[in-house]
Amino acid sequence: MNRRHLLSSADLSREETEAILTTAASMHDVQRREVKKLPTLRGRTVINLFFEDSTRTRSSFEIAGKWMSADTINLSGKGSSTSKGESLRDTVLTICAMSVDALVIRHSSSGACHQVAGWVDASVINAGDGTHEHPTQALLDAYTLRQRLGGSLDGRHIVIVGDLAHSRVFRSNVITLGRLGARVTVVAPPTLMPSGIGDWSRAEGFATSWDLDRTLYAADPPDAVMMLRVQRERMTGGFFPTEREYSDGYGLTRERLERLYAVAPEIPILHPGPMNRGLEISAEAADATSSLILDQVSAGVAVRMAVLYHLLAGGEGEGAVA
Ligand code: NCD
Numbered sequence: 001m002n003r004r005h006l007l008s009s010a011d012l013s014r015e016e017t018e019a020i021l022t023t024a025a026s027m028h029d030v031q032r033r034e035v036k037k038l039p040t041l042r043g044r045t046v047i048n049l050f051f052e053d054s055t056r057t058r059s060s061f062e063i064a065g066k067w068m069s070a071d072t073i074n075l076s077g078k079g080s081s082t083s084k085g086e087s088l089r090d091t092v093l094t095i096c097a098m099s100v101d102a103l104v105i106r107h108s109s110s111g112a113c114h115q116v117a118g119w120v121d122a123s124v125i126n127a128g129d130g131t132h133e134h135p136t137q138a139l140l141d142a143y144t145l146r147q148r149l150g151g152s153l154d155g156r157h158i159v160i161v162g163d164l165a166h167s168r169v170f171r172s173n174v175i176t177l178g179r180l181g182a183r184v185t186v187v188a189p190p191t192l193m194p195s196g197i198g199d200w201s202r203a204e205g206f207a208t209s210w211d212l213d214r215t216l217y218a219a220d221p222p223d224a225v226m227m228l229r230v231q232r233e234r235m236t237g238g239f240f241p242t243e244r245e246y247s248d249g250y251g252l253t254r255e256r257l258e259r260l261y262a263v264a265p266e267i268p269i270l271h272p273g274p275m276n277r278g279l280e281i282s283a284e285a286a287d288a289t290s291s292l293i294l295d296q297v298s299a300g301v302a303v304r305m306a307v308l309y310h311l312l313a314g315g316e317g318e319g320a321v322a
Helices: 014-031 056-067 088-096 112-119 135-149 168-179 212-216 243-250 254-263 293-313
Strands: 045-050 071-076 102-107 123-129 157-161 183-187 206-209 224-227
Touching: 014 056, 014 135, 014 168, 014 293, 045 056, 045 088, 056 071, 056 102, 056 123, 056 135, 056 293, 088 102, 088 112, 102 112, 102 293, 112 123, 123 135, 123 293, 135 168, 135 224, 135 293, 157 168, 157 212, 168 183, 183 212, 206 212, 212 254
Parallel strands: 045 071, 045 102, 102 123, 157 183, 157 224, 183 206
Antiparallel strands: none
16 A cells, blocks of 8 residues: 555545555554564654544554554644644644654644645644544444454445534544445434535435434344444534433434344444443443444554554555564
8 A cells, every 4th residue: 555644534445445454453463462562663753633632542543653663742732832823734844844754633623634734744644633534433443343243344234323413433434334345324313414415325325314213123224333422512503402302312222222132132332432421322332242332442553553554664464563
C-alpha cells in the first residue's frame, strides 16, 4: 500500500482495507505478548493533536505508536497555543517544522484533516473530524466484527442505530462495511437522520429506517447491532422530546435485547463509546455476554498500529511483526 494520509474511509480500496485488517491481526498477537515492543517505527515521530476530548482514540494511538517504538507526543487544543489564538495552520506548520513524520488529528470542524494534509509534508491521520469521518474507528469495528462473525463480512447485515446526524463513526462505517461486502441498515428518528441520506439509499446494500423494532425483528434479523451515542455536545436544538422517549423508541433497552435474543441469540452488540448508559444502551445490553464493546477498544490499538505501519513503514503486511 503506497499511501501517505488516511483522511476518509473512502481513501482505502477493499484490498487496502483488508491489508490493514490482516496486519492488525498480527499486531493483536503482539498485544498478547508480555513484552509488547516492536522496532518497526524506531526513529519516527508521531504527534497526536486532539482539539476534542478523547479517551479511547487518543490513548490507543499513543500506545500503538509506543509499542512500535515511535516517539509519540500528545498535544491537546487546550494545552497548545491555539488557546492563545494561534490558527490551526500556524499550529500544524509549527509542529511540522520539528520534522515530525505523522500527525494524528481530531478536530471539531468537518474537513479540518483534509485541510491540514494540504499544508504539511507529514502523514495526516483523521482521528475524527466534526460530524464527517472517523476512519480508524470504522476499521476497528470491521476488525471486531470479522473476528466475531468468523472472517468475511460479505452479505452480513449490520444495523447501526442512533444519532446519525452528528456521527462521524456511522459515516465511516457505512463506507468500510460496504467495501467489505456487508449490508448496512441505519436507524434513527427523523430528526437525527442526516439530510441527503435519501441519496445514499440508492447504494447497493444500504437502507434507512425510522423503525428500530421493525428492523431488528424482521424476517431476516441482523448479524450485529451497533448503537451510537446521543451527541448532546453537538446538538443545537431539541432533537427528541425526552430521554425516556428516545430510549423507548431507539435505545437498546433490556426488553428490546430480550426480544432480539429470541430471534438472534447472542447477537454481537457494538458501541464506539463513550456510552450514555440508560439512554441509547441499557446496562444489560452494554454488559451482555455478546457485547463487543471492550473488544472494540482492544482492537483499536492493533488497528492503529496497522495504520501507522502501512502509512509510515510502507509495508504490505508481511514482516510487520518481528
Ligand atoms: C466516537 C467519536 O469521538 O467520534 N468515539 C470514539 O472515537 N470512540 C463516538 C462518540 O463520540 O460518540
